[in-house]
Amino acid sequence: MNSFKFEILHTSKKSKARVGKIYTPHGIIDTPNFVAVGTNGTIKAIDNIKLNSIGLQLMFCNTYHLILQPGSTLIKKAGGIHKFINRNTPIITDSGGFQVFSLAYGSVASELKSKGTKKVNSTLIKITEDGAYFRSYRDGKKIFLSPESSVQAQKDIAADIIIPLDELPPYHTDLKTLEESLNRTHRWEKRSLDYHLKDRQNQAMYAVIHGGINKGFREKSAKYLSSLDFDGFAIGGSVGKNKIEMIEMLKFTMNHMPDKKPNHLLGIGDIASLKASIPLGLDTFDSSYPTKAARHGLILSKNKNIKLSRTKNAMNFSAIDENCTCYTCQNYTLSYLHHLFKAKELTVLSLASIHNLHFMVEYMKDIREKILRDEI
């Protein structure tokens, strides 16, 4: 059974931006849309019932974290992730590969800063054709992640959309190593798909397009993976060392993607990147940015983002945004939020996160309306 479906309602006359609907067993995702990151089965500082009121449609959970705690078999026993965390709307999980390799190589950002010289206290033990061996950061236990075991974990977790195992090569890598990595990733993704299709369990699988910052490899990856029976696509790996490079590479890659399937951009969801990549035909974007910013006291706003800690907020007895309909703006003043932040009260982490996620939900609604009017 496969109740997953992607429907394009309108493609802009001005760009490749499109408005669509992704149908999943747990409901519809209007696209383009923002996907909040709930690594451990919760958005940080917001419980899942509260989250319902924000209108967020798709949540991203991390298989790497979930297999280490509480374990995928426990989630299966609980009746799957939706029941375990009490969330009845769509959920996507990744393969765990990103964390295994980014913890090994360091993040792209830290790697760029150190020009590849930074040594990371790696938890990765060995990569073989079979899969990757790594150590749990929780208890030091040796864990083996293969295409099949990752997909099995994601079947136990039972998210609506799952992702095949890929390798995340370091940003600083020679062409030969990058090509070897790409080829292995392609073999791993094929094995993941084969394993998935043996028993689809009403889940959809998105391929991850790789190829680093090499256009030839990106084209090869897009062509090969779109020839297989994936339900959608995600752009993964390093796409550039700055926004200009990133957009250039996304533009190039999107030219080689099929039109009729949903496209996801992995781990990127700031406003500038959204603005630049939605016209390229990208449909969904996951990012922990809005909630992380909230916990650092940065409030997203239509005009200029607001730093809660600023002294001038102390005497502002209005809401963050008087026109905002979020729970936080409906109930609390900027002055009070400033006070809670200065007093280091946990309450503000939740209230700021609610506002920032609501902001993203409204921002994407607005984007969809603009595409329908061919303004984007």
Add this chain to the structure above:
Amino acid sequence: MNSFKFEILHTSKKSKARVGKIYTPHGIIDTPNFVAVGTNGTIKAIDNIKLNSIGLQLMFCNTYHLILQPGSTLIKKAGGIHKFINRNTPIITDSGGFQVFSLAYGSVASELKSKGTKKVNSTLIKITEDGAYFRSYRDGKKIFLSPESSVQAQKDIAADIIIPLDELPPYHTDLKTLEESLNRTHRWEKRSLDYHLKDRQNQAMYAVIHGGINKGFREKSAKYLSSLDFDGFAIGGSVGKNKIEMIEMLKFTMNHMPDKKPNHLLGIGDIASLKASIPLGLDTFDSSYPTKAARHGLILSKNKNIKLSRTKNAMNFSAIDENCTCYTCQNYTLSYLHHLFKAKELTVLSLASIHNLHFMVEYMKDIREKILRDEI
């Protein structure tokens, strides 16, 4: 104007326990009742609208913290504490004295452990007949707290019930020093009351009974303070180094208190202390214990309290308490809460705090019913 009123509905045939109602400008407090501590104008990890659903009637805020951040004049400009924090039910503030002196001498517990030898990095500079000079732990600024300035701050904050400035003598103190401290506290409380009565502003003031662990002094304090025009009484200072001493001293002190006014026990609210002191005629109890316990993963329960971290909770797919009507028990399993706690997710701090406060609200409801049936 004084819309404050205490009404006793029933006194038990079995003890001095009574069921009553405290009327305040922001609503009724059914007594006996538990008072949660919202130091900075929020219960930790629960916002004030969410808090409404728990049924907590009285919240305790700390003047010491509020004068340092955001400042009492800011709260006045915001329209008072209720408007500032968006809470429309009764609020009580203390004088700030407790924090000034407990930060100077250390807590009773730490002092007992160290037998009075422990040196505390004191923020107290000087005590004079006028008041106390101390340094802000936030910015090192020198601050003067007098009976008049404390009451003025509490008038600016505009809680329903306020408390006169007292001195909290160290537990280890000689009789002469204790008596001098008690006499000064009495003079300070009288000055506080006089200042308060000049412009009552529809606030009630509770005296704080002192005298340390000396029965003669406790009797003297009860008699003197109850001869003045206070609306209620609070028992403050060290009442003993263990529960047996505490109950003995409370019993003795309560024999010298007037019958018709509400009695509050400061800073004590664990179940064992509640059980022992409600039959003595104490009406309200503030404590940060239930929320602090929640943040440490300790869940209050009718039978045995539950440590969230325990491995056996991992596979418990029922609510904490199947009969509990709290938001947490209605929506989440013990297994999920255990997982969130192990994964160090902020969300669980809120969910556990909600359960523990709801537990206290229900516990006190049950106590009131038992008193009405003369079972306590």
